[in-house]
Amino acid sequence: MSETSLVQEFTKGLWKEIPPFRLVLGLCPTLAVTKAFETGIGMGCALTFVLVCSNILVSALRKSIPGKVRVPCFIIIIATFVVITELVMQAFTYPLYLKLGIFIPLIVVNCIVLGRAEAFASKNGIAASIADGLGIGIGYTISLSVLGSIREIFGTGTWLGHAVFGPSFQPFTFMVEAPGAFVCLGLMLGLMDLAGSK
């Protein structure tokens, strides 16, 4: 595989197929963990790690996994890396682990990871799969951090704990509650579509 196409595989995840806006997958964590910038970026990094590792293994084993049982095989591979992530986060970033809670084990059923394993890694070489996993993962991290920042800034008036607005600012609590997540993501999808169609 030539170098230019590797770069292409990497950059497509950053704009052309950026999840969850272009590739409308993995919505549950997108809605749930974007209450703040910190949780958004934490989730993004965890997912990127799992995605890259599972892409590597799926791509390496693609010739030995029988077609009929490939989905259970992919799920076991993904679950293994999710457990690794879970244990590592529990050991080193315990406060973040508590904040993300149930959504770390739920990376197993995140459609982005399984979708990339099925649509890309099981058909392409290891180098291309790494590029694809990194691109999609970083794209997802960017999306989550942006959404998290918007919701944190308007919902609590702070960004990473620093006050953004003056003392007279009344927090727009709607944004950090469940409805705000849906509306915010819906409007972002619309905006991304508008930006892409020009």
Added chain:
Amino acid sequence: MTHYILLAISAILVNNILLIQYLGNCPFLGTSKRMDTATGMAMAVVFVLTMAGIVTWILEYVFLKPFGLEYIRTIVFILIIAALVQFVELFLKKSIPALYAGLGIFLPLITTNCAVLGVCLLNIQEEYSFLEALVSSVAYPIGFGLALILFAGLRERVLVGRVTARRKTDLTLVEKRLRERYTIGRVPGPLQDVAIGLVMAGFMSLAFLGFKGMI
């Protein structure tokens, strides 16, 4: 008794799994375009989640906890769910073909529905007793079905409004009547489909947030 009723109400309305806990949103948006697919998905989730909730609870307290194996809980649960879905599919195909035809493609999709794994993990995380776990594994999917079917009813009409504006010629008379009756303005281009669906889900979630004062 009151405890279990409160638990059920809280799982169905106050902590609605779709709109308040944000679990299972991919099938929520994927299958809510039409009422029949929404009903199929809702039934399949109720069916599988009730079984999965019970089986995973037993597994956790009979097998994982006594042997100190909690750290592989995620792998074990997802495998159990995948196997269970496959088993249910085979069983229904053989013995209740009518129900199998109704649930159709939604059964295999349930393996990757995070509502199923999510509720199984919640049962463990909240340290529910067996009866509590049973109630929550029945009540959460009912809440899922309720929200999904309500939302499909809303979404059908917004989509109807969109189609009317686009092509009027190839509709039957009945459809035309229906569409004229239920047209709700045109959705702006970039917001169509999933985007407007999410915004609508947001307003439904706001309505469900109102149940918070109930308990």
